[in-house]
Amino acid sequence: MREVMGVRMNLHVKDRVAVVGAGITLFRRRLLETPRELAWEAAKMALDNAGLTLADIDCVVIGTAPDAFDGIHFNGEYLADGAGGYGKPTVRVYVGGGTGVFVPIAAWWHVASGLCNTVLAVAEEKMSPAHPHPQGVFAYIWDPVLERPLGPNLIWIFAMEMRRYMHRCGATKEDIALVSVKNKRNALDHPAAQAAANITVEDVLNSETLVWPVNRLDISPVSDGAAALILAREREARRITDTPIWVEGIGWSLDNTHWYNRELGYPRYVQYAARMAYRMAGIERPWKEIDVAEPYDPFDYKELHHIEGLMLARPCEAPELLKEGWFDRDGELPTSPSGGLLGVGNPIAAAGLMKAAEIFWQLRYEAGRRQAKKPVHKGVAQAWGDLMQVGTVIVMSN
Amino acid sequence: MGEKEKLPGHYLKSREMYELPGLVEYQPQAKYRFSAGQAQTRFLEGLKEGKIMGVRCPRCGRVYVPPRAYCEYCYAATSEWVELPGTGVIHTAVISYISTFRERLEKPEIVGVVRLDAPGYKEDSYEFAGLFHKLCGVAEEDVKSGKAIGMRVKPRWRPPEERVGDVNDIECFEPVEEG
Amino acid sequence: MSWDKFWKASSVKHYPGKMEVEKYVYTPGIHGLEMAKALKEGRILGMRCGDTVYVPPRTFCPDGERGELVDVTDEEWIVAAFTVITRDMYGNPVEPQVVALVRPIDAEGGLFHYINAEPDEVWIGMRVRPVFRPEGERRGLITDIRYFEPA
Numbered sequence: 114m115r116e117v118m119g120v121r122m123n124l125h126v127k128d129r130v131a132v133v134g135a136g137i138t139l140f141r142r143r144l145l146e147t148p149r150e151l152a153w154e155a156a157k158m159a160l161d162n163a164g165l166t167l168a169d170i171d172c173v174v175i176g177t178a179p180d181a182f183d184g185i186h187f188n189g190e191y192l193a194d195g196a197g198g199y200g201k202p203t204v205r206v207y208v209g210g211g212t213g214v215f216v217p218i219a220a221w222w223h224v225a226s227g228l229c230n231t232v233l234a235v236a237e238e239k240m241s242p243a244h245p246h247p248q249g250v251f252a253y254i255w256d257p258v259l260e261r262p263l264g265p266n267l268i269w270i271f272a273m274e275m276r277r278y279m280h281r282c283g284a285t286k287e288d289i290a291l292v293s294v295k296n297k298r299n300a301l302d303h304p305a306a307q308a309a310a311n312i313t314v315e316d317v318l319n320s321e322t323l324v325w326p327v328n329r330l331d332i333s334p335v336s337d338g339a340a341a342l343i344l345a346r347e348r349e350a351r352r353i354t355d356t357p358i359w360v361e362g363i364g365w366s367l368d369n370t371h372w373y374n375r376e377l378g379y380p381r382y383v384q385y386a387a388r389m390a391y392r393m394a395g396i397e398r399p400w401k402e403i404d405v406a407e408p409y410d411p412f413d414y415k416e417l418h419h420i421e422g423l424m425l426a427r428p429c430e431a432p433e434l435l436k437e438g439w440f441d442r443d444g445e446l447p448t449s450p451s452g453g454l455l456g457v458g459n460p461i462a463a464a465g466l467m468k469a470a471e472i473f474w475q476l477r478y479e480a481g482r483r484q485a486k487k488p489v490h491k492g493v494a495q496a497w498g499d500l501m502q503v504g505t506v507i508v509m510s511n
Numbered sequence: 512m513g514e515k516e517k518l519p520g521h522y523l524k525s526r527e528m529y530e531l532p533g534l535v536e537y538q539p540q541a542k543y544r545f546s547a548g549q550a551q552t553r554f555l556e557g558l559k560e561g562k563i564m565g566v567r568c569p570r571c572g573r574v575y576v577p578p579r580a581y582c583e584y585c586y587a588a589t590s591e592w593v594e595l596p597g598t599g600v601i602h603t604a605v606i607s608y609i610s611t612f613r614e615r616l617e618k619p620e621i622v623g624v625v626r627l628d629a630p631g632y633k634e635d636s637y638e639f640a641g642l643f644h645k646l647c648g649v650a651e652e653d654v655k656s657g658k659a660i661g662m663r664v665k666p667r668w669r670p671p672e673e674r675v676g677d678v679n680d681i682e683c684f685e686p687v688e689e690g
Numbered sequence: 691m692s693w694d695k696f697w698k699a700s701s702v703k704h705y706p707g708k709m710e711v712e713k714y715v716y717t718p719g720i721h722g723l724e725m726a727k728a729l730k731e732g733r734i735l736g737m738r739c740g741d742t743v744y745v746p747p748r749t750f751c752p753d754g755e756r757g758e759l760v761d762v763t764d765e766e767w768i769v770a771a772f773t774v775i776t777r778d779m780y781g782n783p784v785e786p787q788v789v790a791l792v793r794p795i796d797a798e799g800g801l802f803h804y805i806n807a808e809p810d811e812v813w814i815g816m817r818v819r820p821v822f823r824p825e826g827e828r829r830g831l832i833t834d835i836r837y838f839e840p841a
Binding site: 143144145146147149150153156157160166167168181184194195197199200241242243244245249250252253257258261262 | 705707711712713714716717719720749750752753
């Protein structure tokens with residue numbers, strides 16, 4: 114394989130970029146608000162947080178997962194006014210589940226290129242409209258010729274990946290369930306949380322087995338919600354706030370859709386994305402230099418998978434470190450201090466942006482009881498999506 | 512944003528939602544017709560004849576199953592069709608207790624990925640020729656213990672008169688008997 | 691080098707598919723709920739942002755702030771644009787039907803609705819008024835207005 118993939122890029126940027134505000138709505142199974150109202154609520158909170166009004170925003174970036182979830186075609190365009198895109202250069206970006214972190218990535222290049230001084234980045238997802246269950250919509254990610262005729266359920270693919278990871282790394286279901294325990298506990302301190310709880314490994318193992326090795330409590334819930342960030346170039350950022358959080362690196366990478374033609378035990382595409390972001394950020398030893406991380410956790414094993422893909426642990430080392438408390442809030446490298454998708458909820462694009470927002474709050478020391486114990490200088494947020502295919506990574510510092 | 516922040520959003524219980532004035536319910540009528548394309552059609556016709564056909568990249572020699580018209584690594588058109596033995600090893604295997612729509616299944620189903628014996632790949636390479644399919648004759652305990660992974664398997668074909676040129680012409684992959 | 695097309699287009703296999711969603715359920719939202727309640731009462735709402743009234747009410751005003759809901763039922767409504775439907779979505783002929791964008795004369799936006807008039811009687815700028823269904827039939831939907839008729 115061409116090892117240069119994902120790290121071959123131009124590092125010259127016109128403007129340094131900072132995050133200067135963040136907003137979020139409640140994450141819930143079913144919300145009264147329309148998708149554009151959710152987008153507006155999150156965006157309004159981010160503007161208020163930065164002390165700005167919509168008139169101060171030059172450009173808007175919107176992220177939302179497939180239209181079929183919200184049940185509205187051109188959902189990006191539909192959201193445009195709710196997301197503050199009224200009469201402005203506005204674009205919707207989309208890379209499946211990786212969209213949430215791709216939104217600030219796209220916002221970054223709007224600013225870094227010198228095109229916009231300030232960008233409002235909004236992600237929204239409303240998964241409750243599809244009945245009886247969004248599962249029916251998910252059926253459409255399978256190939257219609259070679260996969261759908263076998264009658265698959267979405268969980269199969271995660272179960273297959275989890276099984277492969279367990280085999281490759283000698284990890285047990287108990288080892289992996291600890292992620293769910295940790296994240297749902299962390300989420301008790303997140304005001305948006307939908308699935309926060311004090312549970313034990315036994316609770317996870319005793320919950321309904323859906324597709325062995327996946328039990329119900331290994332999975333994040335179905336959610337409605339929105340989140341927003343405001344990014345600005347250095348000069349504006351310093352005017353807006355005394356504590357801008359710098360975007361030091363971004364990266365993304367896409368593998369092929371033939372997921373059953375690839376090793377499932379390690380996410381190569383996440384590593385490529387991470388190397389791109391670390392290279393830009395001048396990070397050579399991420400396992401030492403990153404202080405806090407938000408790896409994508411729609412399933413509990415995924416957090417471990419992604420910790421390894423992000424090179425925050427060696428391949429297959431994450432389960433052992435997790436057991437030692439390495440990734441707890443008071444550990445060496447807190448992961449998902451927000452509570453993650455498992456605890457806070459999973460409105461797809463909004464969930465990824467929630468992770469980036471958590472790094473912003475952590476680096477500003479504004480996370481309250483969620484704040485990591487150790488001093489934090491550099492953080493990374495990551496999302497993943499499609500058919501075990503895409504990695505999106507953002508590195509920030511204070 | 513600390514733990515006490517009051518956030519926007521109005522949660523609805525399912526019943527509350529159905530009592531709302533102005534609630535709109537809509538039944539989508541989206542019907543599709545997907546083309547299998549040339550490479551996959553040839554593959555499906557092969558299945559009808561009881562053959563697993565791959566296609567070779569003339570540059571790197573990788574044999575693709577399922578076949579594609581191009582090599583994604585060399586970005587060259589694939590050219591030569593190759594019949595594979597159909598044997599391979601289980602890459603991963605799981606036990607499903609639920610249907611596509613999450614109904615509980617009476618009899619759990621074992622499915623997984625088979626890494627096929629195909630030329631053009633290094634041993635243990637990240638990418639390989641393979642299929643996603645049902646697995647039969649594999650015990651649930653072996654899936655759970657991990658014994659199933661790496662097990663050698665071959666396709667169990669439906670009788671020729673039942674084959675229609677579909678991925679289900681292979682009933683499942685089953686263990687190769689020892690010796 | 692190119693892919694050898696030794697297959698006729700007609701011999702390529704096809705797979706049928708259908709979106710496996712029984713239905714979508716759309717919640718009215720915060721302002722939509724106010725609008726829905728008003729429709730049930732035989733009223734139409736707009737939103738005032740400064741000097742401008744938007745119909746229907748918007749999520750928020752152009753400056754990002756929330757506006758004030760106002761009743762626009764008895765305003766002077768006009769036809770802003772219209773067209774005549776002669777076929778249904780499958781191409782079958784239907785009785786000619788006028789659909790129009792109507793709005794209060796001083797408002798921005800407008801509602802998309804039927805006009806109960808012969809096609810050759812309708813003109814842009816024509817004064818119209820809403821006709822509601824009987825109270826018991828109203829469900830808080832746009833169809834609670836049966837149509838607009840010449841005023």
